Amino acid sequence: MAAAAATTRTLASKFGYPNGKNRHSNAPPPTLRFRVQRRRNAAAAITVTATAAAEEEAAEIRRCLSPARLEVLDEMEPWVESHVLPLLKQPEDAWQPSDMVPDPAALGAEGFHVACVELRERAAAVPDAQLVCLVGNMVTEEALPTYQSMANRFESARDVTGSDGTAWARWIRGWSAEENRHGDVLNRYMYLSGRLDMRQVERTVHRLIRSGMAMHAPASPYHGFIYVAFQERATSVAHGNTARHVRECGDVALARICGAIAADATVRALAYMMRRRITMPAALMDDGRDGDLFAHYAAAAQQAGVYTASDYRGILEHLIQRWRVAELEYGLSGEGRRARDYVCALPQKIRRMEEKAHDRAAQMRKKPTPVPFSWIFDRPVDVMLP
């Protein structure tokens, strides 16, 4: 699952919708605003807008959960069987965490000791900012039970009995089994590196799994699979960027680990098939000390070049191109065409926002703020806070 950042949440919440409404803004749309002005009652207008938006949203979710729409998922079963399931690796063929970190059984006591010393020497060269991003990504991966539960809420795709034979259910279980290696290998590397306050990291994982995640339209497979596709791509980008940075610092072992996770996520993104709010999988991250931990981790990721606004735009461009959204025409209603045009225009809007943010930052000559992270024994990392 994804190791993305609040950049996604922040950017997603900036934009409105095809009909011109912005669900994340308190400002009412023009027609309602006019009505409000006539009534001279702004508070009432906001209530009306919120109600209209909620009704529209509920109607959309109802449509996604209608028998006809769910039947599409049933009809896709043979396609999932022949095109998606083959993407899963056999346990014997897949890399396992033991392949990536020193294995005491294979190396013997002395060999293991030497390999651990080497790992620690290389890890010593990784900057704190990259370490913090790595922990944030690892914590996100470790909350896997939440994500498997989430996938099992998708109507027509979920694993009803826990051992269903349907292609969708086998995909969910196979995906989880492969995912499980990601948190494991990162956890093991971190433990051996000796650079982290593992108890604080473990408490953060514990809290995140207890807190769960807020998912928009949790029963809708349409919302769910698009969300997962986005997150898989974001994971691939974040781990790929980390691999590049730590390789430059000389930690080739960590670069190999992050590269392997990134490659897994790229394959999965191809398997899945955005518009509403994107709630990040680890948005409820909490270490028991920093009340704004997720925002600080996200700022560190932006600052360290692990996951940035440009990456967010790149993911959108990739998915729009991959799914040929701009070419959609046949059978589209007026609403569908507006939605298509809205989605296709998003990357350009984000680019303009990036340019504006860059100009503002330059004008204000903002200085970074040192933020202590408990994961690295409260050492501060310089981040640009909004």
Ligand SMILES: [Fe+2]
């Ligand atoms: Fe993962």
